Amino acid sequence: MPTSSRQQSRSPGERIDLDQAEAALVEQYARLVRLAYLVLPPSVGRHRRVLAAHGIVQRALPGTGSRLLRPAPRRVPSPRGARDRPGYAWVREQILREALAHERRPRWWPGRLPPPRVLRPGLPVVWGLRFFPRAGGTEELALDQALAKADGVTRAALALSTLEGLPEAGVREVLNRLGVTDTSTPVVLAGRLARDAEGDPAALVRSAEFDPSSVRTRPTDLLRRRHRVRLGTVLAAALVAAALLVTLFGSGAATLPSAGPAPVPRGTGALDPRGVVDERAVPWDDTSRVDFTAWPTRGERSGDEELLARALNAWAHAARAVAGGAASGEHDGVRVTRAPGTPVDAPPRSPKLLFAGDVDGSAVVLLHDGERAVRYTRPLRGAGDAALDLVRTDDADVTTAAALVLSRTRAGTRYLTAPWVDGSTTRDLLRPDTPAAALAVSRSGVTAPLPGAPAGGACTALPVLQLRSSARIVENHSFLLADLGDLTPVHLTYTPLPGSGAPARQPREATGPAALLAWARLGCRLDGMRGLGVRSVNTWDFARQDLPEEGGRAVWACTRADTWRGPGDVLLSLRTPAPSPAAPVDVVGRARATAACSRFGQHVVAGTHWRSPAGHWYVLGAGSRAVTALRARGAVSGVQRGTTFAHRAPEDARVRFTGSLAGGGALRELSYGKG
Structure with a gap:
């Protein structure tokens, strides 16, 4: 009688019908996919982990008509329920074995790909989309980071004890059947991970952060994809032309012109720099909504499509840099930082351009999509990464939409002020009896650098902005703004x-x-x-x-x-x-x-x-x-x-x-x- 090629032992034991194993897999599919996702190495990326987890579970069963044979396990107490169905433990072992195989790839094998034995044809295959589990809170993020530092067997031990609810003896038994000789070390390390978790580890592994069956979708790199399609079309046309030349003129060599450096990708729709909203004259004094939507477009580089394309491209890829709910990260040479609670997905429509110009040695672009303000900066000379900062601005008003940070240097913080700001001064918050001092502002609303608090932890001065709004909006009053490190004061x-x-x-x-x-x-x-x-x-x-x-x-x-x-x-x-x-x-x-x-x-x-x-x-x-x-x-x-x-x-x-x-x-x- 044929048996599965995956079984590790052929010693006599209880027989499990393929139909029973299939029923257990279908009934507990979501749990098994979550188990595979927890064990897979986080280094492959969340999108690949999602697809690999589903693929491992869907390929867990042998060919049709097989009868399964596995060693009879010791009777280890476990929670009663659907997981007691005959065949579930066998399927779980096959899934764990396949997930652990990702840790045992050869050193020469490409880091982002699973080992060759896992690269069998099969579903799921996804083109044009990337999948990410829904982000959890800080506790889930801390656990995910801890799992990334652990090896696969430790992750498996933690998953078996928390997700599956197995006692320590049951975990050791499963690891033994998987071929793990030293079961003490992973069990101890898994227990330490569980104790160090910020919350109930069993509840954390059942959260949306580790659920590859409930995912968010994002497109792949639209700008790069479009650029590659265009480049492929050009190359195909060049090859056809070269073939025609060879056909017409025999073996004479034909020299093709060099394509030169690739241009900055330009997108379509919301990511097209030509679609960015550029409003030079905004009636900010004749509107009932005095916030960032009433800002005009300013800056000498507002017509620079290449700079705008770079800013939009960085925004489109921001989600890759801060995946998993992180506050900051880096992707493709762009450092991305977001204020807590700020979404990082690409703008749903063409954003409004607030500013584009050169400030303190960097090209700066300020964009606004109705709910978020985004700043893109790129050094004009020398080495250095570009940066993208995002912050929520929904429900902003006369005061909270009165300024945005343009740059921070050793000289201080430079702001772009709202068009309704009639007076700009600065004062030291720690010296209440000292009058406010004048702050120079250019015609386009860019302030002189405002010195920051002294370095070294000593709180001896605290410069803040004191702005006065225009009487043209019946809001003629002064207010204070302080820089606390975000894009908005x-x-x-x-x-x-x-x-x-x-x-x-x-x-x-x-x-x-x-x-x-x-x-x-x-x-x-x-x-x-x-x-x-x-x-x-x-x-x-x-x-x-x-x-x-x-x-x-x-x-x-x-x-x-x-x-x-x-x-x-x-x-x-x-x-x-x-x-x-x-x-x-x-x-x-x-x-x-x-x-x-x-x-x-x-x-x-x-x-x-x-x-x-x-x-x-x-x-x-x-x-x-x-x-x-x-x-x-x-x-x-x-x-x-x-x-x-x-x-x-x-x-x-x-x-x-x-x-x-x-x-x-x-x-x-x-x-x-x-x-």
Whole structure:
């Protein structure tokens, strides 16, 4: 009776019908493909892993009519269910064996291809599309990076223990049947990977990040494909012409002209540089939407199709550089960086050209597709990679669409300002009493370099932009913008202390005396928000407290950083009297991805420890305007009416606060302890 050519042993054992194995494969197809995907080496790329995983599973069965014979396995307990179907374990072994074969290719074999024994004809075959599993979160990305550093047998051990739910003995048994002599090392390494995972490893391997059956599709390199088609057509025509010449003139040699260097690929549709929206005169002062869509096209190279083609080509390939949800990467000589939560796919339609010109030794292109701003830079001379930066700009307004970063050099940051900016100045956020200084701006809206914060970690100066919008859009006011490393500067605002019996106050521009004094104490904390895709940061002074033992007056504040993608992080602080206007605040708590201190979280309670000038320790608490009483529990117990609480307590006393709200109900303390 014929048996499978893949079986490793011909020792007597239980017989499994081909129909049973096929039924197990069909019923558990998605699980088996995920298993193969987890074991395949990540170095082949996600697209090839997807196709290889499906191909391995689809070729797991032998030819039609075969009867399978495998050694009878030891009865290792495993989760009950469909996987107990006869034939499932045999199919799983064949899939694991084929997936592990990718690790054992000869050294001379091309790195991107599987070993020869796997390159059998068969499906699936895909032309013109690339497949990628849906991106997961940071936990999934961290696990994927850890798997990339492990060998195939370790990945198989992890998959068997987490995805298949096998105990350690079951994992060793399967690895033994696969021909692995030393099963202890991969089992130990797999256990270490599982323990180091940021979350439940079983849930992580079942997430969309490792699901090759639920994929996103992207086209292959459209520009290069089109260029190759054209080049192929030209070469074919040249060959035909050469053949005709040989036919007509005998064996006389015909010399063909050199084609020269290949031109920059030019695409079609949204990727065609000739289709880029070029608007020189935009009625920005006669529109109800004052954002990046109201920017005109500027720059002396706005008609340079070759430069625009390079920028669009880099945008089209950005997804390859930051595959897997990474924040940055490199592809084909272009370094790609995106703000968190920013899609990197090619524009769905022809983007709008905001700027194209030479700035600080680089060619710079700024594009906008309605939801994202993109900057492409390329050195004019010398070696150096091109760069592409992407950031979300949906729901931008007069302030958050007032400037974009053109370049960052040692001299400082240079911006392109919006057409509605009538005045441009700069001020040091750490010196609230120093007036703003003029900032030179060209006729096209390009600013002089604005020096950055001093290097070396010392927070001794913090230059920010202070812009004034035009009265032509009935928005004649000044506002502050700070550079936190993204393409768009961050809008700084301030919400003052609540008035007596007054309703909640709204954020306002941080240009008044009280706002500048508050931000002088908080400015150095902005560095911790760098590169997070922050859109705006508001500091809300929610309570004022007279400190015990004539310690002076303190202000409790909640500083909220809102991102372009939606979630916001908060930092709670206590500003006690200090000899310097820029003395750092005492951070008393933090919270991430929270609605606190926003329009959807208008109440807050906080607490901390404080040492009086006499050296005595106190536990302090405070609540926002709707808090009528604060209750302390723990090392200190008691209730105090009003929005503040103070009581003598040891330095290490553990106390939690709860606030009673005027409208009924209670509010728990957001966080406790110094950050």
